[in-house]
Amino acid sequence: MAIQRILIANRGEIALRIHRAAHEMGIETVAVHSTADADAMHVRLADHAVCIGPPNATDSYLNIASIISAAEISHADAIHPGYGFLSENCKFAEIVEAHDLKWIGPKPEHIVTMGDKVQAKKTAGELGLPLVPGSDGAVSDFNEARKIAAEIGYPVIIKAASGGGGRGMKVCNSEDQLETLMQQAGSEAKAAFGDATVYIEKYLGNPRHIEFQVFGDGNGNAIHLGERDCSLQRRHQKVLEEAPSPVLSHEERMRMGGICADAMAKMGYRGAGTIEFLWENGEFYFIEMNTRLQVEHPVTEAITGVDLVREQIRIADGQPLSVKQEEIEFKGHAIECRINAEDPWTFAPSPGLVTYYHASGGMHVRVDSGLYAGYKIPPYYDSMIAKLIVYGRSRNGCMMRLKRALEEMVVEGVKTNIPLHQELLRQPDVESGDYTIKWLEEWLAKREG
Template sequence: MAIRRLLIANRGEIALRIHRAAHEMGIETVAVHSTADADAMHVRLADHAVCIGPPAARDSYLNVAAIISAAEITHADAIHPGYGFLSENAQFAEIVETHGITWIGPKPEHIRTMGDKIEAKRTAGALGLPLVPGSDGAVSDIAEARAIAEAAGYPVIIKAASGGGGRGMKVCTGPDELESLIQQAGTEAKAAFGDATVYIEKYLGNPRHIEFQIFGDGNGNAIHLGERDCSLQRRHQKVLEEAPSPVISSDERQHMGGVVAKAMADMGYRGAGTIEFLWEDGKFYFIEMNTRLQVEHPVTEAITGLDLVREQIRIADGLPLSVRQEDIEFKGHAIECRINAEDPWTFAPSPGEVKSYHAAGGMHVRVDSGLYAGYRIPPYYDSMIAKLIVYGRTREGCIMRLRRALEEMVIEGPKTSIPLHQALLQEPDVLSGDYSIKWLEDWLARREN
């Protein structure tokens, strides 16, 4: 293997996850960190550590010059970006490669293409992926917008071409409000992302969020690793994910998995990627592609037995895919709970010192976290502090094991979302798998009333 020293351009549990995979492959690690993360677990465990700036992400984890300098002074020959921060920044990927450092991720041109939602939709359609009816590209002319909306059928949704997280998105129920909502969406998008470009799609009433994990070798070979159901969301942020989906049949999995794998092979895609769909009434509709590792990748690892981070590193190092499609077996069921340092009902952030910590254990229980007793959760970053992943031979068995694991999990000091997960696992709709992307917000609203 050519990669000998890997710089991890991230923090928290994903930085620790990458460190562990690298060490199991005999690769040294370099942790970069802000001053706020000097005592983080991945910094303590890495072979080398470099402080790259003050707490604010723009001055540290988004500071390209500082990260490249850290790679050069430590003689790192590869950079893994994790997820978030610079992981889907095509310019950063190009800079890494220009400096002769191996980029553990997709080709920069594919990051750029799939990062532009309009171009991503156009590319997906050309590759044979099913699309939501709507505009082929940006919409600026109101007459054109009216024609597109009429053809797709109201209600429609107006979306920002850049960014995400629900900003720059407006649902339009009829032609009378179309023009004003396009203007509002454009104004929001401009303020949030610096780009007022919007497009129009058919608004699906009650869909599920189903995504397929894919891997490509960059040379025209690609495989899929099945789907994940990420429909339990609040404000477009995933809360709980499971694999396989309770509503997708093995025939649907085989068919749609084949479609996405062929699309990625035709694209010449390299590394890990996730094709995200809305699913309603048995039909898939492409919404976007994430050109990076996903937060929820452990549930796929649990049902396939494949180490996704290890596979990323191998492919970046020029090695072929370690498995063929026919080698992959989907066994059992896995669920991941995202545990955040926040009030479980108001969702207000709750940083601060962890007074005591005990990770859940037992058969088929995995905790991805950098927490330890005495660690102080900084207020500057995403509130996710742990992921609890549980596997079972059946979905029912997995849920019972997850309930037990949540009871065992101890994080004293900050408030956490553990009580939210415990409440969800008592709900009949969750237990039966009968939920959509709107279910959680509706349930929370009912609780408030």
């Protein structure tokens, strides 16, 4: 039976994004919300709404029992997890399917495989994806670590096998630092993720972060929708993303995209996924795979014309991919700015009452946001309040349109990072696309100095 009612197990702009795609397909939506989000836009627009707990995410958006109960009482027949929260929680995916609900996401076993960095790297290698030189798996013995580091050459990076976000990661420049940094990385990983397991890789000096959007039907068919360049990062958190990457040729895009799509076909992957790479000196190195929709998916939608959320719903409903690889055309350029409620220079969160809000508009300007005047941004969740996505026929045209759109966007009552984005777009390196994952932090440090 076709999906008729989707429970959206998320909040904010992504919950709205899923609601809109569902309604365009004639599907009803159920919003779940904490008490802090009772007046949120995704709650106001959904067909049905269920309160699932107090403000703390642990007691609401991460409360599996409450979400399943909400699905049952609202008679939902599918659950979309969005991104963050429970989107890559295999236990949640298994429980959803055990309750005869459709899980709008990958197979639980693929979430497990790609959620463990050591297993993900091993699987990626078996599937033909290029790897960063490093240990074959977890490393606990110091003598073994010393041998591996000597073979691949310093500097090396010690990483937590579980989790992400930069926690449990240490760069080691010489053997005399290795033992201490291994212990520190293991301790951080244990505290953050409950798992002290670490592994070792070659540390790439100044790479770019380039990721490929993939889609599989779960039956051995898969496509790619090109790459996104997400190199402008601060503390491993993306700030601005663009597609296509300024450094790849069409031939490189199709070659690497083909390798990614073939890997997903071999895996029997289902739904949306993103394969992330570091890129340096013309070479790609697999770092991880995200088994969910990405925050930056709109830039891919802009240059391909494919609605990724609609595609997710179709695949979960057992339908085939709506496009073949040869039908996908890459046109123009798109950039996304993440708009956060925070001080643009200290990055201190700035929750509170939005007294005035005006979204940017005009040709090829998209704003994904749940903001409105009178909305109170709660202090309990991520500070991202909007995404500004702009498309142009050329990268330069896209940049000019983005500058104009940022001038138009007004959010009063709280601080936002709009001034940061405006300043970034004035930098020659950003204008030319000549930046790496280290660029933003180095630029911020110089600015403060």
